Amino acid sequence: MSARVQTQAFDSGAELLGFGDGAGAVVTFTGFVRDDTGQMRGLEIEHYPGMTERALNDYGAEAARRFDLTDWRIIHRHGRLDVGEPIMMVATAARHRRAAFEAADYLMDWLKSRAPFWKREIGPDGSSEWVDAKDSDEAALNRW
Amino acid sequence: MTIEVLYFAWLRERIGQPREQIETSAATVRELVTELAARDEWHAAAFADMAAVRCALDQQLVDLDSPLGNAREVAFFPPMTGG
Numbered sequence: 756m757s758a759r760v761q762t763q764a765f766d767s768g769a770e771l772l773g774f775g776d777g778a779g780a781v782v783t784f785t786g787f788v789r790d791d792t793g794q795m796r797g798l799e800i801e802h803y804p805g806m807t808e809r810a811l812n813d814y815g816a817e818a819a820r821r822f823d824l825t826d827w828r829i830i831h832r833h834g835r836l837d838v839g840e841p842i843m844m845v846a847t848a849a850r851h852r853r854a855a856f857e858a859a860d861y862l863m864d865w866l867k868s869r870a871p872f873w874k875r876e877i878g879p880d881g882s883s884e885w886v887d888a889k890d891s892d893e894a895a896l897n898r899w
Numbered sequence: 900m901t902i903e904v905l906y907f908a909w910l911r912e913r914i915g916q917p918r919e920q921i922e923t924s925a926a927t928v929r930e931l932v933t934e935l936a937a938r939d940e941w942h943a944a945a946f947a948d949m950a951a952v953r954c955a956l957d958q959q960l961v962d963l964d965s966p967l968g969n970a971r972e973v974a975f976f977p978p979m980t981g982g
Contacts, residue, residue, distance in 0.1 A: 869960065
């Protein structure tokens with residue numbers, strides 16, 4: 756049970772260890788900085804220190820209750836990230852796979868639209884623009 | 900009462916500062932926004948499209964009609980884009 760907000764990179768493989776004996780299934784999702792245009796240098800991610808940690812812990816605890824998880828981890832980076840770098844990951848551990856898959860999906864939907872992070876895309880000339888929120892991300896919350 | 904007001908992302912850029920202390924008698928978040936928007940052209944620009952503004956009271960998401968209550972910290976920001 757942990758949520759971390761950090762600037763440094765993380766190792767998704769190393770984060771798979773230490774889930775304990777009750778975990779028959781661990782699902783991990785890792786998001787990477789993607790360049791759809793072939794022109795992007797990277798991302799700058801801003802967050803709300805204090806609220807971010809609180810929100811990630813709240814959503815993790817809610818997922819654990821709802822899907823009967825034995826453990827969970829959330830890591831989200833902020834600051835400057837290059838294309839191809841990992842941005843964030845969730846790991847959900849449960850006795851059986853279905854709950855672990857569903858909890859990871861649930862957590863991602865909540866993090867996308869309800870965790871206080873804001874992305875800015877850095878273009879080829881170094882200028883940057885805020886990324887708009889997607890209606891589809893907001894709509895995804897209605898599934899739960 | 901005195902309340903700490905925080906701004907993030909493009910709201911911070913439009914207002915030109917990340918936080919400020921405000922003396923207010925507003926009863927709700929929406930009333931506070933009306934007071935803030937009247938301060939100067941930068942605040943007015945930041946709050947011009949309230950459909951694009953989200954709010955947290957003491958680090959919990961709330962809607963604009965929420966009472967301010969005894970909140971010590973209010974934050975305004977655009978829709979979130981994490982993940």
